Amino acid sequence: MIERNISKAASVIQNGGLVAFPTETVYGLGADAFNAEAVAKIYATKGRPADNPLILHIASIEQFMELADNPPEYAIQLAQSYWPGPLTLVAKKKSHIPSWVGGHPDNATQTVGIRIPNHPVALALIQAAKRPIAAPSANKAGKPSPTSAAHVMDDYPNGEIDMILEGETLEVGVESTVVDITGATPVILRPGAITAEMIQQFSPLSHEVTATDAPRSPGMKYRHYAPQAEMVILNGTAQAVADKIISECNASPKELIGALVTKAAADIIRNQNPHNIHIQILSESLQAVAQELFAQLRQFDKTDVVKIYAQAVSGDGLGTAIMDRMRKAADGNIIDV
Ligand code: TXA
Numbered sequence: 001m002i003e004r005n006i007s008k009a010a011s012v013i014q015n016g017g018l019v020a021f022p023t024e025t026v027y028g029l030g031a032d033a034f035n036a037e038a039v040a041k042i043y044a045t046k047g048r049p050a051d052n053p054l055i056l057h058i059a060s061i062e063q064f065m066e067l068a069d070n071p072p073e074y075a076i077q078l079a080q081s082y083w084p085g086p087l088t089l090v091a092k093k094k095s096h097i098p099s100w101v102g103g104h105p106d107n108a109t110q111t112v113g114i115r116i117p118n119h120p121v122a123l124a125l126i127q128a129a130k131r132p133i134a135a136p137s138a139n140k141a142g143k144p145s146p147t148s149a150a151h152v153m154d155d156y157p158n159g160e161i162d163m164i165l166e167g168e169t170l171e172v173g174v175e176s177t178v179v180d181i182t183g184a185t186p187v188i189l190r191p192g193a194i195t196a197e198m199i200q201q202f203s204p205l206s207h208e209v210t211a212t213d214a215p216r217s218p219g220m221k222y223r224h225y226a227p228q229a230e231m232v233i234l235n236g237t238a239q240a241v242a243d244k245i246i247s248e249c250n251a252s253p254k255e256l257i258g259a260l261v262t263k264a265a266a267d268i269i270r271n272q273n274p275h276n277i278h279i280q281i282l283s284e285s286l287q288a289v290a291q292e293l294f295a296q297l298r299q300f301d302k303t304d305v306v307k308i309y310a311q312a313v314s315g316d317g318l319g320t321a322i323m324d325r326m327r328k329a330a331d332g333n334i335i336d337v
């Protein structure tokens with residue numbers, strides 16, 4: 001089931017099938033973006049709500065210019081600077097593009113999310129298929145995004161996907177930054193490895209979306225990335241986080257507690273020797289934390305933990321993207337300790 005044959009994968013796409021493929025961010029669940037039946041299969045297989053549009057994965061800026069209607073100058077500069085890379089541009093669609101393309105075939109959309117992924121397997125697949133590939137993250141709806149072929153197999157154990165391509169270690173590990181470029185200035189709809197600072201080199205940001213606005217990116221309104229156990233984020237020093245987790249272990253001696261914490265906090269916890277803890281360590285660099293986060297959330301699902309305490313990560317840029325994913329996994333549940 002997990003394979004490396006790109007030309008075979010390209011013909012699966014051309015024949016209306018589904019291929020899970022690696023990108024530098026997470027695995028995508030891909031189909032021919034212009035084949036309505038194939039795109040409908042993505043939604044059905046993933047269990048994705050029809051109102052949540054898909055990203056079109058392309059291999060050149062020329063393809064972007066064929067799809068996007070008159071993109072602003074700053075958007076072209078962003079594309080030239082950060083593609084191939086973890087950046088999705090939400091553009092107005094050219095009028096000759098079928099109205100449903102970029103979304104569910106039953107829905108018309110005015111805009112389309114587009115990116116050139118920076119992974120040799122993804123690029124080779126898009127080139128060999130000779131068409132844009134529509135793909136959401138390859139997880140079952142609500143689960144953490146897959147960062148390995150094995151994660152994809154875990155979510156679809158019964159051959160629901162025609163083919164899964166092997167991608168080795170993914171460089172980024174969290175999904176692309178999604179930027180709306182339909183206005184005079186860009187709006188960040190989802191934070192990622194292309195940071196606000198990197199985007200501001202080409203245009204000031206619009207802060208048009210506030211916490212109380214309706215989500216502009218439909219995917220933002222759903223609970224996401226969630227491990228099976230309830231998750232709580234603890235915001236505080238290593239000592240305070242460790243103290244809180246130890247007291248929770250003591251309060252529920254018959255239950256296994258999960259901890260996703262820095263080494264400093266883990267050392268303090270282990271010194272107390274609680275018998276009912278399963279610890280995973282947050283790496284020191286933000287890059288490594290991003291790369292490992294979804295695999296760690298999935299790892300808790302393989303244990304009997306009933307509750308997971310995750311230590312908040314600080315830092316701008318990639319730190320913002322990591323905290324966004326953690327908050328969604330915790331359904332907004334964050335405690336200052
Ligand atoms: O890194 C990524 O972006 C990965 C890889 C596979 O490319 N893909 C990914 O896709 O994360 P997905 O479908 O899980 O998330 C795409 C996000 C969703 O929040 C969706 O609502 C938003 O982008 N989006 C896509 N098209 C949009 C559009 N036309 N307007 C507004 N938001 C859009």
Ligand code: MG
Pocket residue numbers: 136137145
């Ligand atoms: Mg997703």
